[in-house]
Amino acid sequence: MSNVKSKQAKPKTGLARCMELASDRKGLVFLAAVLSSLAAIASFIPYIAVYFMIRSIIGVFPNLDQLDMGAVMNCGWMALAGIIANILLYFMAIFSSHMAAFGTLYELKVLFADHITKIPLGYHLTIGSGRLRKIMDENIESVEGFIAHQFPDFVASVTAPIVMVIILLAVDWRFGLASLVGIILAFVAEFIGFGSGEMKENMGKYQKALEEMNNASVEYVRGMSVVKAFNQTASSFKKLKEAISGYTEWVLKFSLGWQNCMPAFTTIINNVYLILVPVGILIGSRTDDFAGFSMTFIFYLIFVPAISGVLNKIMYISESFMQIDGNVARMDEILNIPEMPEPSHPKKPVNDDVVFKDVSFSYTGNTNEKALENVSFTAKQGQITAIVGPSGGGKSTIANLISRFWDVSSGSITIGGVDVRDMSEDDLMHHVSFVFQDIFLFKQSILDNIRMGNPSASEEQVIAAAKAAQCHDFISKLPDGYHTVVGSKGIHLSGGERQRIAIARAIIKDSPIIVLDEATAFSDPENEYLIQKAFEKLMQGKTVIIIAHRLSTIRNADKIIVMEKGHLTEEGKHDELVAAGGRYAQMWNHYTEAIDWKISGKAV
Numbered sequence: 001m002s003n004v005k006s007k008q009a010k011p012k013t014g015l016a017r018c019m020e021l022a023s024d025r026k027g028l029v030f031l032a033a034v035l036s037s038l039a040a041i042a043s044f045i046p047y048i049a050v051y052f053m054i055r056s057i058i059g060v061f062p063n064l065d066q067l068d069m070g071a072v073m074n075c076g077w078m079a080l081a082g083i084i085a086n087i088l089l090y091f092m093a094i095f096s097s098h099m100a101a102f103g104t105l106y107e108l109k110v111l112f113a114d115h116i117t118k119i120p121l122g123y124h125l126t127i128g129s130g131r132l133r134k135i136m137d138e139n140i141e142s143v144e145g146f147i148a149h150q151f152p153d154f155v156a157s158v159t160a161p162i163v164m165v166i167i168l169l170a171v172d173w174r175f176g177l178a179s180l181v182g183i184i185l186a187f188v189a190e191f192i193g194f195g196s197g198e199m200k201e202n203m204g205k206y207q208k209a210l211e212e213m214n215n216a217s218v219e220y221v222r223g224m225s226v227v228k229a230f231n232q233t234a235s236s237f238k239k240l241k242e243a244i245s246g247y248t249e250w251v252l253k254f255s256l257g258w259q260n261c262m263p264a265f266t267t268i269i270n271n272v273y274l275i276l277v278p279v280g281i282l283i284g285s286r287t288d289d290f291a292g293f294s295m296t297f298i299f300y301l302i303f304v305p306a307i308s309g310v311l312n313k314i315m316y317i318s319e320s321f322m323q324i325d326g327n328v329a330r331m332d333e334i335l336n337i338p339e340m341p342e343p344s345h346p347k348k349p350v351n352d353d354v355v356f357k358d359v360s361f362s363y364t365g366n367t368n369e370k371a372l373e374n375v376s377f378t379a380k381q382g383q384i385t386a387i388v389g390p391s392g393g394g395k396s397t398i399a400n401l402i403s404r405f406w407d408v409s410s411g412s413i414t415i416g417g418v419d420v421r422d423m424s425e426d427d428l429m430h431h432v433s434f435v436f437q438d439i440f441l442f443k444q445s446i447l448d449n450i451r452m453g454n455p456s457a458s459e460e461q462v463i464a465a466a467k468a469a470q471c472h473d474f475i476s477k478l479p480d481g482y483h484t485v486v487g488s489k490g491i492h493l494s495g496g497e498r499q500r501i502a503i504a505r506a507i508i509k510d511s512p513i514i515v516l517d518e519a520t521a522f523s524d525p526e527n528e529y530l531i532q533k534a535f536e537k538l539m540q541g542k543t544v545i546i547i548a549h550r551l552s553t554i555r556n557a558d559k560i561i562v563m564e565k566g567h568l569t570e571e572g573k574h575d576e577l578v579a580a581g582g583r584y585a586q587m588w589n590h591y592t593e594a595i596d597w598k599i600s601g602k603a604v
């Protein structure tokens with residue numbers, strides 16, 4: 001991987017960053033720039049040819065029979081050659097720039113895809129898939145568009161005005177200056193419109209708001225069932241509503257920012273004769289050589305409209321420059337997330353004890369907002385350690401840190417005596433299996449979904465795991481059995497069935513450590529019974545860390561730890577903790593009261 005694509009790139013302008021990204025293809029980019037400039041220069045040739053043609057005609061007027069037809073024809077050919085040269089040179093420029101752009105895009109996408117698999121998994125939870133998709137699809141694609149189109153046009157928009165100014169001043173400096181006034185005014189209007197810091201900032205905010213709206217829309221669509229179930233509307237989904245309002249605000253600010261400059265710019269470039277004609281009248285009324293004057297004046301009348309084309313191009317390029325600045329900044333924001341460091345000499349755990357030692361962690365990097373503070377406990381090999389506590393206590397954070405979704409801020413987590421940061425990613429993933437509440441099934445066959453836990457497993461092994469996870473019966477009843485594709489032909493799996501498939505996945509993975517997030521609610525007692533049975537199979541002989549929501553399931557746990565506001569407040573077996581009369585005892589009393597209430601409520 002080239003240094004140029006280093007992910008720690010400092011903030012740069014979009015142009016500089018795109019050039020850096022394409023630096024492996026400098027030759028092609030340079031060729032595109034040269035060809036594009038030549039194309040722009042060639043585009044002036046027809047105007048000059050037409051001028052010479054008219055000059056030949058006026059030179060003999062009214063005696064047209066003295067007209068040198070050869071010279072006139074040559075002018076015609078010259079105009080045609082200019083047009084063809086412009087087309088060919090521009091085609092070759094675009095061809096070269098596309099060659100450079102496609103190669104760069106390919107590498108960038110591979111780099112980005114590789115990078116997002118190496119950043120801490122926790123970032124995926126916070127960045128959001130809508131935003132990542134937009135960056136991958138739109139922001140990175142725009143780098144390709146910029147190198148392929150806007151860069152050659154940008155070079156042409158620098159060289160063309162220079163050549164144009166030289167021609168304008170060389171033929172007659174007075175008409176030249178008169179023509180330049182329009183160009184300068186147009187540039188001023190454009191600079192006010194697009195070049196101001198405020199507009200750049202608005203463009204950045206508009207792009208960001210678009211991203212947030214994307215993210216919120218994806219989330220809204222995903223959570224549609226919940227929104228509907230609670231009889232809510234899109235406008236009541238606060239996040240989406242706010243994202244749409246934010247987008248509306250910035251798109252309006254950005255668009256309205258143009259409202260004065262755009263008409264000014266358009267008026268100027270469409271009225272290029274505004275100053276030229278009065279100057280022409282002034283000079284013409286005082287000249288002794290009227291024939292010479294009229295030739296020159298005609299030249300300017302023919303040539304000056306070419307200015308509009310050049311200035312129009314510059315305007316669109318200015319807009320794309322603002323966009324690319326924001327696009328590469330957002331891409332670099334992700335590329336600059338440090339990758340999870342991999343140990344150079346990975347160590348192997350000697351057993352499957354999981355030990356938290358003085359672990360503190362903050363999601364924000366702000367040490368005042370700790371999600372965990374000085375948490376120490378040991379989950380012994382082959383034992384069940386349950387984590388309980390009120391919402392926000394830090395239970396999921398503990399689970400996430402074990403598999404390095406994030407790295408601890410201080411302290412250490414070891415597996416079999418080895419800090420998880422000193423284990424290779426493969427080894428760590430091999431050692432730990434997760435079963436979360438939020439289960440993701442791919443649109444693939446159930447067989448492949450279970451096999452995800454162990455890609456080399458045979459069909460028989462998959463079926464054995466499914467049997468252990470209590471899902472064989474319902475899978476067998478599906479139209480294509482294990483080969484039924486999830487989500488196809490109206491196949492719908494219940495929450496409990498999905499959870500059992502996830503358990504089958506973990507069973508087939510057969511890692512020695514299981515981190516389990518017990519589901520908070522089961523739809524029916526039968527499902528609950530089956531899931532419990534599946535859990536029991538999964539937990540057999542493993543080191544289990546279970547985030548428990550119903551205290552009945554953990555009565556027999558070897559150890560229970562109570563988490564409150566990021567602190568481990570109690571630790572022990574069920575009976576010990578109940579006897580201690582602390583927070584756990586209080587929770588247990590509430591729990592048994594609730595059960596009693598349910599039973600007596602049923603009896604009434």
Ligand SMILES: Nc1ncnc2c1ncn2[C@@H]1O[C@H](COP(=O)(O)OP(=O)(O)OP(=O)(O)O)[C@@H](O)[C@H]1O
Nearest residue numbers: 125126363364371390391392393394395396397398
């Ligand atoms: N991705 C995140 N970014 C920032 N803060 C977070 C993130 N995830 C959790 N937190 C914060 O960390 C603290 C601990 O949260 P955690 O999810 O670990 O609690 P929990 O005990 O699992 O809660 P619950 O039972 O509701 O799932 C909370 O204050 C929470 O707001």
